[in-house]
Amino acid sequence: MYSTRSSSSISIAIGDLNKDNRLDITFINNNTGTIGIMLGYDEFFPIQTTYATGTEPYCVAVGDFNHDARLDIVVANRDSNTVGVLLGYGNGSFENQATYSTGSNPWSVAVGDFNNDINLDIVVANAHDNTVSVLLGYGDGSFANQTTYSTDSYPLSVAVGDFNNDNHLDIVVANYDGNTLSVLLGYGDGSFANQMTYSTGYEPFPVAVGDFNNDIHLDIVVANFDDNTISVLIGYGNGSFANQTKYSTGSSPIALAVGDFNNDNQLDIVVVNRDDNTVSVLLGYGDGSFANQTTYSTGSRPKSIAVGDFNNDTQLDIVVANFGGNTVSILLGYGNGSFADQTTYSTGSDPQAVAVGDFNNDSRPDLVVANFNDHTVGVLLRYDRGALKDKITFAPADGSRLRNFALFDFNNDSLLDIAVVNYGTNNIGVLLGHGNGTFGNQMVLSTGLNSHPYSITIHDFNRDGQADIAVANYGSKNLVTFLGSGNGTFENQGRYGINFDFAPLMIGAGSFNKDGRSEIFVAYDDIDYVDVLVTYDIGSFADDVKHSTEHWPKSVALGDFNNDTHLDIVIANQFDNTVSILLGYGNGSFTNQTTYSTGTQPWSVAVGDFNNDTNLDIVVANRHDNYISILLGYGNGSFTNQTKYSTGSGELFAAIGDLNNDARLDIVVANDDNTVSVLLGYGNGSFANQTKYSTGYRPWPVTVVDFNNDTRFDIVVANFGDNTVSILLGYGNGSFANQTKYSTGAAPRSVAVGDFNNDTLLDIVVANFGDNTVSILLGYDNGSFANQTKYSTGSGPSAVAIDDFNNDNRLDIVVTNWNDNTMSVLLGYGNGVFTNQTIYSTGTSPSSVAVGDFNNDTRLDIIVSNGNGQSVSIYLGYPNEGFFKQMRLITRNGSRPKSFAIGDFNNDGQIDIAVANSGTNDISIFLRHANGSFGNQMAYATDSSPWSVAVGDFNNDTLLDVVVANLDSDNVGIFLGWGGCCWRFQQRHLARHYCR
Structure with missing residues (x-):
């Protein structure tokens, strides 16, 4: 149990604040208005468990002797003339030892597979016999009787390796009184050749092997106890070795080990100096030579050494058995060849030897120590109970009344930062981490007057790859967001937000339905439900930019008239008898207009390629001339003079499509005499004489689409005078069935078609000028329609267009409102239902609307013709995300x-x-x-x-x-x-x- 020294620690989070691969704890002390941090540290090996051995255990090694995937222990019992084998259970505990006879006074032990039967065997150096004993393993944890081989005088240390590259293990022995090394080459059947000896320094004791010059041949290093040196003998790869090269150490080197301590892929050496109470580190150059020693303090009379990664940082560390201090020392490596000061852990009496292995299969290295005077081996399991240092306190501000916090890397420096919720001061604070458990000064972000923020969550709400913050305000009953920049700064209360009916207590965030959009869960104070909110791009439009036209622009259409991949504009100017062409630059701006003459009172305009030259042409319906004008495009933004074709009386609107399936565009015109005229195109820019079809009273807008999925174009026209729309189903040869009528609102003035409920069937939207609504008529697959559903607009809706304004793959509606000089945007839910309108100001008397991407930003823009303003308004679209309640x-x-x-x-x-x-x-x-x-x-x-x-x-x-x-x-x-x-x-x- 750890004290926070606060009576009201109300929130807690866990993370590695100081980059030591240890989890730390952060908490809030509500009564003191502070943040408390407890840094985690590793206790490593606090408690040993001992197991009886023979008398005077002097050396220890580990291996899996019975093939159960659990490490076992072998210990050389010097005074008992035995080795003891302790089989492991895999949970850190061991069986009682089974002993096997050796020669006299066994000092050192090593393991390897000497007869290539995949079972580990044992080799022991017998000091008083001048022999080594080989005990072949049966693979079940038991061993054969020893076979002995002669060495030089007083062998004290043994190691194994393949010195002649024949894939058979060999033995090297350090002969203390002979001042030599004995090399016994293995035959691979468990037997060995007679020794070959090599000179060393005086009183060689510990020996180890490694490839010190990167020639893929094993070399030997031995510590010379009375010379205060080590000898390095470079191997030739044939079982023979070069003469020794010596390097100075501390006083009485008694043990050594090999490893790459500075991560340069070259082997280094570490030596235990008994009489100095130090270890010497000699960094290797990779050519068989070594740098001068660097020494580090140990405990009293160090006797043995091993290496391993004890703190899981991928850097090698050192463990030393201190015979005089009854401890082991851990020196953590920094990975650059240097080491931290020792940390000591208690052992039994007179620890003589140490080895490393994972005895309880927890993927952490454990220790086994031979306790010479206790006649035991001690097992120290790498133990991690999550120890914590005393807390560090950070005080955000007086009166802050901290309620909650979160940990995250807000500035992308791979260090954890803290965001705190300050209920009392109506703000949140961001403290950037330094990576050592300390933090910078608090950066304050206001949540609003009397907002009393209560809970916080982190997520990427605007999908820009940076962490944002959402805050639930208990006092103001809302949610606000702060959009992150990725450098630790935030936009004040971003566009995302929502108001609640009740005070929110807890929020959490994630992307739970795999659509890339954030969802937030909200729990309220004393309310019996949880709300699920989803982020949603509601779309928005910048203030309009106006472009001049001629007098009373009545209708607008879009197309790329000069083949530069940028949208251009054509406008029918009713009282100037012209059309205006404005060529687009692709950045949302346009050239000044160029005008072309039309008939009298051009009322509507449409665009298509009438002569199949891949250049867009223009058709204009002239209200008072009873004909349409065709202006053929040259593909450079300019047009021919008009060509006229007769229609019915007072034509108002024109639409285009291939009505007879001959791959040539045709024209349909709504006439003021209650008819529509169909003019079939010849594909060369000329048209046949009209054919008329009856409609309702005073047909105004007209469009052509395929309502009944028969691959033939049909006609829909809104009848301004009798509050209906007429559907004329096409036969595919340019002729049409008699009309079928459907009721609309009052004075329908514009019509558009799209699939509003994602059923792959076309639906109709109508702007009803007389009752300030739009009507939605959902389509059936036979070309008929459901009864209308109405949505409110501004006053005098005059034109309607559809498209996906917020990039959610659902069709939305835009309507111009003639009387109040506005346009309304209604976002679709994709099921045939729409949101309430969002209103934007326009110029005077907006009469027509069209949609396109004018600045190539993949967001749709809107253009509106202002009939009495002699201008068009352009609204550039931009993303505008917020939250809405998805479910409860x-x-x-x-x-x-x-x-x-x-x-x-x-x-x-x-x-x-x-x-x-x-x-x-x-x-x-x-x-x-x-x-x-x-x-x-x-x-x-x-x-x-x-x-x-x-x-x-x-x-x-x-x-x-x-x-x-x-x-x-x-x-x-x-x-x-x-x-x-x-x-x-x-x-x-x-x-x-x-x-x-």
Whole structure:
């Protein structure tokens, strides 16, 4: 148990704040208005477990002697003339030793497979016999009787390696009284050749092998006890060695080990100096030579050494057995050849030797120590109970009344930062981490007057790859966001936000339905449900930019008239009898207009390639001339003079399409005499005489599409005088069936067609000038339509267009409102239903609207012709994301949910929710379906007042479990997942402290 020294530590988070690969704890002290940080540290090897050996255990080695994937121990018992084998259980404990006879006074032991039977064998140096003993392993943990081989005088150390590259292990022995090394080459059947000797320094003791010059041949290093040197003998790869080269060490070198301590891929040497109480590190150059020693302090009378990565930082560390201090010393490596000061851990009496291995299969290196005077081996398991240093305190501000916080890397420096919620000062604070457990000064972001922020969550809400912050404000009952820049700074309260009916207590965020959009879960104070919010791009448009036209621009259309891939504009100017051409630059701006003459009172304009030259042409309906004008395009932005074709009386609108399936564009015109005229094109820019079809009273707008999916164009026309639309189904030969009428609102003045409910069938939207609405008529697959549904617009809706303005793959509507000089945007939900209008100001008397991307930013823009303003207005679109309520998850009456957690509880690839219900003493589980909806809650009883919930796999069965903190019961309950949609009964664990 660790004290926070606060009576109200209310929130906690975990992360590695100082980059030491240890988790640290951050918490809030509500009563003192501070943040507390406890840095984690590793206790490594605090407690040894001892096992009896023979007398005077002097050396130890490890290996798997019985093929059970668990490490075993072999120890040389010097005074018993035996080796003891302790078989491991794999949990850090061992069987009692089984002993095997050796020669007299065994000092050193090593293991290897000497007869190539994949079973480990043992070799022992017998000091008083001048022999080595080889004990061949049977692979079941037992060994054959020894076979002895002669050495030089007083062999004290032994090592193994393949010195002649024949894939058979050989033996090298350090002969203390002979001042030599003995090399015994192995035959691969467990027997060995007679020794070859090589001179060393005086009283050679420990020996080790490695490739010091990178020639793929093993070399030998031996420490000369009385010379205070080491000798390096370079191997030729044939079993013979060069004469020694000596390097100075400390006093009485008694043990050594080999490893790459500075990560240069060259082997280095570390030597134990008994009488100096030091270790010497000699860095290798990779050519067989070494730098001068660097020394580090150890405990008293160090006797043995081993290397391993003890703190999981991928750098080699050192462990030393201190005979005089009854300790082992750990020196952590920095990876550059230098080491930290030692940390010591208690052993038994007179630790003589140390070795490293993972004895309990937890992927952490453990230690085994031979305790000479205890006649035991001690096993020190790498133990990690999550020890914490005393807290460090950070005080954000007086009166801040901290409520919550989150850890994240906000400035992309790979260091964790902190965001804190300051309830009392109506702001949040961001403290950037330095990577050593300390933080910079708080950067304050206001959440609004009397907002009283309560909870915080981190996610990328605007999908720019940077972390943003969302804050739930208890006082102002809303959610605000701060959009991150990636350098640790934030935009003040971004465009995302939403108001709530109740005070929010807890929020969390993620992208749970795999559509890339953020979702937020909100739990409210004393309210029996949880809301799910989703980020949504509602789209928006910049203030209009006006471009001059001639007098009374009546209609507008778009096309690329000069083949530069940028959209251009054509405008019908009613009272000047012209059309204006404005060529686009592709950045949202346009050239000044160029005008071309038309007939009298041009009322509408449309664009298409009438002569199949790949250049766009223009058709104009002239209201008072009873003919249409055709202006053929040259493809450079200029046009021929008009060619006229007769129509009915007072034609108002023109539309184009291939009405007879001859791959040539035709024209249909709505006439003021209650007809439409069809003019079939010849494909050379000329047209046949008109054919008329009856419509309703005073047809105005007209368009052509295929309503009944028969690959033939049909006609829809809005009848201004009788509040209907007429549908004329096409036969595919240029002729049409009689009209079928459907009711609209009053004075329908414009019509557009699209699939509003994603059923692959075309629907109709009509702008009703007389009752300030638009009508939606959803289409059936036979060319008929449902009754209208109306949505309010501004006053006098005069024109309508459709497209996807917010890039959600759902069609939206834009309407110009003649009387109040506005346009209305209604976003579609994709099911035939639309949002309420968003209104934008236009010029005077907006009469026509069109949609296109004028600045090549993949966002659609809008152009409006202002009839009485002699201008067109251009509105450039931009993203504008916010939150809206997607669904509500109902808990039980009186449940008062306080916390929630998310995870895939039934392994179906969908993210589910667990909610802690403080009022009904249970948790609710909501399983998510593949369509994004949630099933009904499943309730599981807890103890009193569950306040916080978290999830994790606590029993390593790959199924998520749930843990709940029960406030009034002072305990936590654990529900183990059962592979589907249910959990086992909770297990209770006492909690001496609780937090709110």
